[in-house]
Amino acid sequence: MGTLLSKLILKIFGFKKRLCHFQKNFSGKFLGLKKGSLCIGVFYGLGYIYKHIHYTMRLLEIYNFLLESKATEAQGLNLLKKYGIENAESVMAEFKAADASQNQKNLPIMAYIYASGYQDINNITSVVNDYNELEVLKKVKPIQLTKDSLVMGTEVFKDFIKFSEYIHGEKAKYTRANQVKSSVAADFQAEKKPIWSGNGIDIYEGLGVGKCISYTQGALTGRGYSFCIGQPANTMYQSYRDTKGSTFYFIVDKNHFGQEPDGSVNLDDPLHIVVFDNTQHGVELTDANNTTGTIAEPYGKDANKYVEYLISKGVPVDKMLAHQPKTDEENKEQEMLGRKNDSLEWFINLPMDYKSKYIGRGHLLTNDQFDYLMQK
16 A cells, blocks of 8 residues: 555656646646646645545554454454353453453453453453553553463463452552652642732742742642743753742732633633742743743733732732842752752662652652662
């Protein structure tokens, strides 16, 4: 199919080249066209052909999906029948209804387990779907079926119970990884309490890259933002601190929250959150649209006008939104945690609060670092 398509495209473009050459030499006199218009017409035609080729390829993808699904179903059904399962079709129908894998590629695995003697369909589908989730995330190796075993990399399972225990263990390990992330988020929980609150406005101090990441990823409003200082493992926060002495505050303004017809919150107004950066050169503002130095009207680039708005709402701006110079502790933390470090020994020797801050900065742990953390 691919070869035929390639030949078709080459022929089309060869035809187009000859037509353009014809038009260049004869100026389209015989066709009553202006010079070059034939080439334009051909290009329009090519666009039409390309659209239909694209449509055909999409149909081919769907066809391949159905074909592959049917193939895995047939493989599974053959396995069941080979092992003398009398109700093979009804068993396969239950597996098909429950299989969560792409193109139902795991149907032969389910059939193999069932044919091997373990016949709790609900448990088989549950464990194999757990395996599928881990395999998609590349947490386990793909399964290979042999005459008497399920093989996953160096792991060999001759019975379903051992296989299910392994999958449950790997899933628990992955779940604990998410719990570690949650515990890191919990470290910021106390810091999510506003330093000032009143008249619909909550102000959160953002001194620390971990806080900025937490706030930007949705901790304050349930919505994520594109602020560069709040992206995992970013270096922009420190760059701003180093070059401008930036001191960040996140201002959540419920006066700019909207409401949907069903009563849910609408955050379309970009002024519902403003990053207030008190630098050594003055104040810079960024709202949810993330254009540094400019926020929505009526303020635009006029930071003083926004400050006046905050004052009108009772915010003690000079006290609560003050510039804070860098500290020795901050410099030490940046030196230790600013870059990803794959050394297990280095990670083990980090104080526990630094381990939390290291993960909070968005650095991914190595397998060894993660396993060490899981043993604590």
